Amino acid sequence: MATQTIPEALTAPAQRFGNAPPFPEDVPTAPLLRLSLAKLIERDADEIHRFQRACEDLGFFYLDLSGPGDSLLADADQLFKVGEQLFDLPVEEKQKYDFMHKNSYFGYKGFGANVVDRKGNLDRNEFYNVSKDDMYGLSDQWPAPDVLSSRRPLLKSFIGQAHGIVTLVLELLNEHLRLPPNTLQDMHRLEGHSGDQIRFIKAPPQPVNDRRTALGEHTDFGSVTVLFNRLGGLQVLPPGRDAEWCYVKPLPHHAIINLGDAMVKFTNGLLRSNIHRVMAPPGEQADYTRYSLVYFNRPENDVMLKRLDTSELIPPLDEDEVEEEINSKDWIIRRALGHRHAIYGDKAFDFDRTRGTEAKSQRAYL
Numbered sequence: 001m002a003t004q005t006i007p008e009a010l011t012a013p014a015q016r017f018g019n020a021p022p023f024p025e026d027v028p029t030a031p032l033l034r035l036s037l038a039k040l041i042e043r044d045a046d047e048i049h050r051f052q053r054a055c056e057d058l059g060f061f062y063l064d065l066s067g068p069g070d071s072l073l074a075d076a077d078q079l080f081k082v083g084e085q086l087f088d089l090p091v092e093e094k095q096k097y098d099f100m101h102k103n104s105y106f107g108y109k110g111f112g113a114n115v116v117d118r119k120g121n122l123d124r125n126e127f128y129n130v131s132k133d134d135m136y137g138l139s140d141q142w143p144a145p146d147v148l149s150s151r152r153p154l155l156k157s158f159i160g161q162a163h164g165i166v167t168l169v170l171e172l173l174n175e176h177l178r179l180p181p182n183t184l185q186d187m188h189r190l191e192g193h194s195g196d197q198i199r200f201i202k203a204p205p206q207p208v209n210d211r212r213t214a215l216g217e218h219t220d221f222g223s224v225t226v227l228f229n230r231l232g233g234l235q236v237l238p239p240g241r242d243a244e245w246c247y248v249k250p251l252p253h254h255a256i257i258n259l260g261d262a263m264v265k266f267t268n269g270l271l272r273s274n275i276h277r278v279m280a281p282p283g284e285q286a287d288y289t290r291y292s293l294v295y296f297n298r299p300e301n302d303v304m305l306k307r308l309d310t311s312e313l314i315p316p317l318d319e320d321e322v323e324e325e326i327n328s329k330d331w332i333i334r335r336a337l338g339h340r341h342a343i344y345g346d347k348a349f350d351f352d353r354t355r356g357t358e359a360k361s362q363r364a365y366l
């Protein structure tokens with residue numbers, strides 16, 4: 001890679017989680033930049049420059065939330081506890097909230113419900129997806145277990161604050177791309193109808209002799225993802241021909257921010273949505289249950305996922321390239337449910353049937 005950066009996470013203390021051992025020092029670690037929310041808010045020129053580089057090179061960065069993001073961190077801490085209680089419910093109870101047969105990815109996804117690779121292996125995690133529109137009263141309420149319905153104020157508070165981070169990222173990108181004012185922000189309003197969601201994830205320890213992918217390789221489907229990790233296991237595949245999977249080391253007080261397919265489509269690949277996956281946690285952490293907490297932001301439902309033609313910085317399409325006519329809602333449903341074997345049967349095993357923007361993410365540095 002021409003623009004190799006020193007992994008800034010190497011010098012940072014590792015996140016601790018319960019009595020789990022720290023993230024090991026001897027595994028390949030992804031070169032994510034560590035950006036500061038406080039400095040981005042102040043429009044610190046160096047930090048803005050590093051932000052722009054991170055969005056164009058890797059599409060992933062750490063965001064130090066200390067200070068202005070303290071209450072988001074506090075909400076995330078509480079939600080990790082809620083996530084543990086949620087997944088402790090009996091599986092028959094959780095399955096009542098699997099809405100895949102209603103063509104919805106909100107609610108529960110059982111262990112092993114998705115195909116994770118071209119060999120036909122199944123996932124090794126459970127999800128629970130909570131809709132922003134539901135928590136904000138913008139849609140009908142989905143049935144939910146008491147552990148969630150009794151925490152609606154906390155869920156709403158987390159969504160509002162995570163969406164605030166997203167809005168800052170979109171503002172900075174709008175400025176960077178010299179788009180007309182508010183172009184990106186107006187496609188991602190908190191009060192707009194969208195597939196934005198919280199995702200709780202639980203991946204239990206895997207058998208010692210059979211440790212495999214817990215969550216298959218993918219690019220995120222929407223615009224901006226705000227991810228909280230405690231144990232390792234997340235890996236990114238940096239762009240380039242000889243790239244190797246690297247772990248992302250969880251850092252205390254930081255979120256991991258990454259861009260999704262929509263940003264690649266809007267900018268015709270100028271911004272990157274990197275391929276990532278989740279493996280068993282590295283080293284001794286593999287013996288511990290891994291929980292993560294995510295906020296996925298997506299463009300509003302009716303936004304067409306196409307190149308924006310209002311910036312001179314966004315590269316033109318190839319001469320013979322024709323963009324698919326698809327709106328954000330249909331794109332997210334196709335991507336989120338495409339690997340469910342209970343819906344699609346054999347087709348779910350055709351792993352490349354519902355690709356995102358992986359090809360553009362994998363383009364080599366010139």
Ligand SMILES: O=C(O)CCC(=O)C(=O)O
Pocket residue numbers: 199201215220227229233234276277278292293294
């Ligand atoms: O659990 C993680 O660290 C990442 C989860 C993820 O990539 C996803 O749900 O899209």
Ligand SMILES: [Fe+2]
Pocket residue numbers: 218219220276
């Ligand atoms: Fe992801």
